Amino acid sequence: MSQVQSSNSVIDRREFVSALIAKCPESLIVTGLGSATYDVFAAGDRDKNFYLWGAMGGAAAMGLGLALAQPDKSVLVITGDGEQLMGIGSLATISAQKPANLTIVVLDNGHFGETGMQFSHSSLGTNMSAVAQACGITNSYQVKDMADLKRVEQNVNARQGVTFAQIMVKADDLPRALPSRDGVFVKNRFRAALGLAPF
């Protein structure tokens, strides 16, 4: 086993997500499969949430398509380290487009939580906010304290540039909170909330 980064993370993921959404009530949210989907649902179901239960690696890219289509609204992707690692190239794709209204929040517990808490690359040497920075997302940073929630919240609401926020969360195994798995329902509900016809 290679070196494992010691984790001193103190942030409770559900507390962070719930507080962030409360401060960004109008944002359009896309969640990455697994724990991030549960965290967002646990904060309260919303029509403007789109929950992924699969399509691993696609959350940030989906946020990109949505952000380009809705430039006057804040788009918030909330995902985990494992999900974002699978779509790591999408950070370069997003950087090339620079949608000012897109924020990517990665809840980084350093593990694949859904499959038995195996270490992810984030525990094994990869610094995801540095990767995002090197991809050209200049506003990329780590959040190690609940007090820094304010910075993320301001970035989401300001819509003045792509933001990548890596939230160092505790590696807890929390009870699941399960939103609808009916993708057609969730899609049409989301579109209706934007005044769009179903389909």
Place this chain on the structure above:
Amino acid sequence: MSEVVTPTPAWQEQVFKVLKEGGIQQVSYVPDAGHAHVIRRVNEDPAMRAIVLTTEEEGVAVAGGAWLGGQRHALLMQSSGVGNCINMMSLLQSCRFPFLTLVTMRGEYAEFNPWQVPMSKATQASMELMGIKVYRAERADEVEDVVGAALDFAFEGGEPVAVLLSQRLIGRKKWLRH
């Protein structure tokens, strides 16, 4: 430095016209020579967004996000890229997203590079296994009609649809530079 200017085949401009008139506002791509003209035209059009991808599966997810936000999206790729998309295409079926992709074929006609052949042979079947309707344009004079039909089927019929643009249509790749 002198440059050999090859005239753009008319069908490539027709593809752009169909996308433009069909209300496509986002076009994502991993480049291919057969898509070069459309990519250039999209880049020049202020009402359209050209999105270069690191891998084709990103484009499937971008398409879903675009539709969630009320825009039509098209994904341009070559046949080798189809294999990269397979699991991401579950998004299309799970959520019934309208989806349009144009796929330039390699590995099927006067191919020089054997590495292009395995994915080429599997391109159509693999998309069909993922529930995608696959059309094919073999001749220049049918491209406009087939791409238009695919676009309507995707965005009026709500289906995931692909158009394979044959390697014969695109022409032989020149392997030797003089």
